[in-house]
Amino acid sequence: MKKGTTFALRSFIQLFSFNARKLSSSSITDTTRPFPDYSPKKPSLRDTELVHQIANAIKLRRAEPLRRSLKPYECKFKTDHLIWVLMKIRSDYNLVLDFFEWARSRRDSTLEALCIVTHLAVASKDLNVAYSLVSSFWERPKLSVNDSFVQFFDLLVYTYKDWGSDPNVFDVFFRVLVEFGMLREARKVFEKMLSYGLVLSVDSCNLYLSKEKTATAVIVFKEFPEVGVCWNVASYNIVIHCVCQLGRVSEAHHLLVLMELKGYIPDVVSYSTVINGYCRFGELEKVWKLIEVMREKGLKPNSYTYGSVILLLCRSCKLAEAEEAFREMIGDGIVPDNVVYTTLIDGFCKGGNIKAASKFFYEMLSLDIAPDIVTYTAIISGFCRVGDMVEAGKLFHEMICRGLEPDSVTFTEVINGYCKAGEIKEAFSVHNRMIQAGCSPNVVTYTALIDGLCKEGDLDSANDLLHEMWKIGLQPNLFTYNSIVNGLCKSGSIEEAIKLVGEFEAAGINPDAFTYTTLMDAYCKSGEMSKAQEVLKEMLGRGLEPTVVTFNVLMNGFCLNGMLEDGEKLLNWMLAKGIAPNATTYNSLVKLYCVRGDVKAAAAVYKDMCAREVGPDGKTYENLIRGHCKARNMKEAWFLYRGMVEKGFSVSAGTYSDLIKGFFKRKKFVEARDVFEQMKREGIAADKEIFDFFSDTKLKGRGRTDTVVDPVDEIIENYLVDEELREAN
DNA sequence: AATGAGCATA
DSSP states (O other): OOOOOOEEHHHHHHHHTSTTOHHHHHHHHHHOOOOOOOOOOOOOHHHHHHHHHHHHHHHHTTTSOHHHHHGGGTTTOOTTHHHHHHHHHTTOHHHHHHHHHHHHHTTOOOHHHHHHHHHHHHHTTOHHHHHHHHHHHHHSOOSOHHHHHHHHHHHHHHHHHHHTOOTHHHHHHHHHHHHTTOHHHHHHHHHHHHHTTEEOOHHHHHHHHHHSOHHHHHHHHHHGGGGTOOOOHHHHHHHHHHHHHTTOHHHHHHHHHHHHHTTOOOOHHHHHHHHHHHHHTTOHHHHHHHHHHHHHTTOOOOHHHHHHHHHHHHHTTOHHHHHHHHHHHHHTTOOOOHHHHHHHHHHHHHTTOHHHHHHHHHHHHHTTOOOOHHHHHHHHHHHHHTTOHHHHHHHHHHHHHTTOOOOHHHHHHHHHHHHHTTOHHHHHHHHHHHHHTTOOOOHHHHHHHHHHHHHHTOHHHHHHHHHHHHHTTOOOOHHHHHHHHHHHHHTTOHHHHHHHHHHHHHTTOOOOHHHHHHHHHHHHHTTOHHHHHHHHHHHHHTTOOOOHHHHHHHHHHHHHTTOHHHHHHHHHHHHHHTOOOOHHHHHHHHHHHHHTTOHHHHHHHHHHHHHTTOOOOHHHHHHHHHHHHHTTOHHHHHHHHHHHHHTTOOOOHHHHHHHHHHHHHTTOHHHHHHHHHHHHHTTOOOOHHHHHHHHHHHHHTOSOGGGSOOTTOHHHHHHHHHHHHHHHO
16 A cells, blocks of 8 residues: 555644634634544453553563463453453554454454554554454444444544544545445545645545546545645546546646646646546547657657557547557557457457457567457457357456456357357357356347357247346347347338337437338338338437438448439439448448349449448448459459458458459469469468359369369368258258 | 457449
8 A cells, every 4th residue: 555644734734824824823722623432341350450460461472472481371361351452462563463353353352442553553654454453344344334443533633632632543444435436435534634634645635536436526626725725637537537438538638738737747647547548539630749748748649549549540540550550669669458459359340350450469469468368358359240150259268267357248248249240049049158158148148148049040949038137137229129120121010120229218228320220121122212211210309419421321222222313313412411421331332233133333433432431341342343243354353362461351252252253253273273273372261153163164174283272172071962962952 | 547359332
């Protein structure tokens, strides 16, 4: 524990502020209460004799174990004697501790004695022991917490004058309360101490400030100086953080400026906290500017500062810049920690670039930076996201082997991964393991399972699970209901879904943009565009903010239904309204143009999206490659394929097929085979069509031998076996 | 004194 410093408030002011003013010191005596006198019960003659004997025995036989020295007195010793003995041995602090422990072990201790020993510990500057003595009071359950607290505190005050008179004791007491989350009680202690003319140390007040609710902390920060607390830089940092948490980042920035004007020199933490605030609200420009300012002040951004910036860049899909910032940080001589690595890993996983994420993961391993459960959860979720449950399972196992216990987040992530991969059985088996491991599934876990069942079309089981949730006392939330709404929609029961929305709304859970977007999507896909627009109207009427996805659903609807003009109109409308389209928005249009055979138009859309700095995703590439392959424009298709791989997007079996077919049509057999080999290396099985291409060429003798797949090629062989089996059935 | 992870929509 840090050493606390307590000032006698009034004398502090007298010394430094109102040096020679007697008036203030006389007004002090008016308002300040003196500490009470200590008047213990007097021992009887017989007790005095016993106490004397005990004290002498343990003092003289200091070298022996206390238990042995006290053996002769064991029977006669009563709780009342404890304090009288302590009075006799108080100058020998270590003896006091031993004796108190002895009395405690035979349950002959009192709260008053605990207070006395605490005072002696503080007086001996043994703050750690003082801290654990006070803590021990709350670690052993008492009848009523509140009563005991008052009792404890009153006794501490009562014994103060005679047993130590070291004001640090109240800092210790206060800190324990704060650490135990008893903030109201801590506050009471603070105020009581004021009435005795003592003000607790800044360090203790900072601890309290950091644990208090954000809004309260801001108020405390304003009020405490009035009673004599002199805040320091750390206090400012805590409050800056609170103000950021309240979403008032510019105010926090203002506080940063203000503190400097008041003579407190902001440090790296002050700047980093405001920077982190701006990062949370996506104000990248202000972030760069502030980093510049802090550099000018001679402060070097550290891994926290960079971590915040990197997180923002990841969240805004600027992964290349995130990596750039990371390299810059290393170039700056800052050693990255596991948090920064985890941020990057998670960022790249969410951006669909599992390769880059893995690269960072192994990079951190090679640097001996130990991944923790958050890191593992991030990388596992990355593999889950791309549907690679084999790798996800491996990492899950590896993490357990490293002695890291998966928590409910990790388990839920894996369960969700299996659900999304359609492996519901596996998901439930992990669910069972989770329970066996003593980890309780929560609403998120159940929602993942329900969503998985819904996507399987097993709405009955989903419903059963919903009832199980109720049974074990878990309240389904909006996520849970939205999953079921989606399930109903996908199974064609849009009306049922709408009924359910009405039901949970009546139960006090209001539908959100997700709910409405799901319903819109259902109508779009069933070709009922006017109904979809009605849902949109209702959603807007309720003041719900549509998201890009809402418009993407609409865009997808237009494109699916061949309403190209409406789609283009929607895009322009979005641009005019300042709603930033993303890759999915453009993908719908790209796809429609490709389907119509208008690759030129598709390429124009692609160019447009790039010009607007919307990064293409895997789907963009897939659609464009398919379009170009269909148009036999293999140069362009190959270029896009290279770009796609370079950016780390995984290439699907479909895209490989498109390329192979395209090359075949162009009679580029070497290229076709290269792609096929690459596909094999990735462990992706070719479909029948591709196989036919290769076998046809072979049969017809059109291809050169080296372009033909080896007849013992395992994939084809496997395929043949499969086909034969299928045909046999 | 300040950073990182899970569930719903295209």
